Amino acid sequence: xxxxxxxxxxxxxxxxxxxxxxxxFLTRKNLISMLxxxxxxxxxxxxxxxxxxxxxxxxxxxxxxxxxxxxAVAAAETALAVSIIINLYRQISSVEVKxxxxxxx
Amino acid sequence: xxxxxxxxxALTMIVFAMAAVRSRKMLRSVxxxxxxxxGIAGIFFLIDYNFxxxxxxxxxxxxxxxxxxxxxxxVHHIELELEVAKPLKQVITGIACLLGIGVVLNTIYTHxxxxxxxxxxxSTADIGSKLLSVEAGGFILPFEVISVxxxxxxxxxxxxxxxxxxxxxxSETEDRSQINTGSNEx
Numbered sequence: 001x002x003x004x005x006x007x008x009x010x011x012x013x014x015x016x017x018x019x020x021x022x023x024x025f026l027t028r029k030n031l032i033s034m035l036x037x038x039x040x041x042x043x044x045x046x047x048x049x050x051x052x053x054x055x056x057x058x059x060x061x062x063x064x065x066x067x068x069x070x071x072a073v074a075a076a077e078t079a080l081a082v083s084i085i086i087n088l089y090r091q092i093s094s095v096e097v098k099x100x101x102x103x104x105x
Numbered sequence: 106x107x108x109x110x111x112x113x114x115a116l117t118m119i120v121f122a123m124a125a126v127r128s129r130k131m132l133r134s135v136x137x138x139x140x141x142x143x144g145i146a147g148i149f150f151l152i153d154y155n156f157x158x159x160x161x162x163x164x165x166x167x168x169x170x171x172x173x174x175x176x177x178x179x180v181h182h183i184e185l186e187l188e189v190a191k192p193l194k195q196v197i198t199g200i201a202c203l204l205g206i207g208v209v210l211n212t213i214y215t216h217x218x219x220x221x222x223x224x225x226x227x228s229t230a231d232i233g234s235k236l237l238s239v240e241a242g243g244f245i246l247p248f249e250v251i252s253v254x255x256x257x258x259x260x261x262x263x264x265x266x267x268x269x270x271x272x273x274x275x276s277e278t279e280d281r282s283q284i285n286t287g288s289n290e291x
Contacts, residue, residue: 055221077258078169087266
């Protein structure tokens with residue numbers, strides 16, 4: 001536990017981070033920027049898992065395991081997304097959402 | 106002391122997250138994201154999960170940021186300014202997000218969390234033995250599944266990114282002509 005910090009304050013920070021990510025996901029028009037917003041959302045949820053584990057159930061470790069799995073899945077997702085973006089750029093020379101009409105040529 | 110550090114971290118994280126979703130230069134927004142990820146690692150250090158903080162720093166701040174920077178450099182001009190959404194859409198999205206924050210914070214502050222006061226530190230050995238235990242409550246099966254997922258993602262990423270070799274636009278013109286003839290027949 002962080003001395004002098006309640007669980008409410010940490011959950012407030014992660015909520016704000018989450019909704020900043022949602023805002024970015026909805027307003028950006030570029031695939032890489034949307035990927036960045038998704039990373040923000042995932043990170044906010046990771047912190048939530050860890051904090052709830054630490055504050056409410058300190059003798060268990062489930063939250064830690066889930067955050068490790070989330071980090072691993074996020075790494076896999078980013079690698080795949082980057083490869084898809086590069087392939088798409090090679091075919092249509094753009095990574096804007098409005099130009100992306102087909103997945104396969 | 107820890108209180109002050111937490112507030113500094115929280116403030117920098119929120120400011121840099123806003124900068125990451127608002128900045129019009131792509132590379133800068135990736136670097137702002139790096140600061141956010143480092144701040145989250147700082148929070149993990151503060152609540153005494155050193156292993157998780159190390160994982161966060163190596164996988165996120167080290168690996169994913171480098172991947173995204175590579176993709177930005179491969180597909181973009183550094184000086185290119187991004188297209189942004191229309192102001193009206195931005196305002197509407199902002200209001201919707203503020204409403205969402207309000208609803209979630211309202212739920213959080215009205216819920217009574219049963220906080221257990223504790224001062225436990227978790228060592229990496231604890232995490233490892235619990236993660237790999239085959240008894241009830243162990244996480245050995247998800248651990249193995251996630252390793253298969255990572256392998257599949259790696260192979261898939263290589264195959265997708267490899268693609269076909271470019272043949273000076275010949276395939277593209279062929280596709281176009283096929284489409285044209287198809288429409289004529291119809």
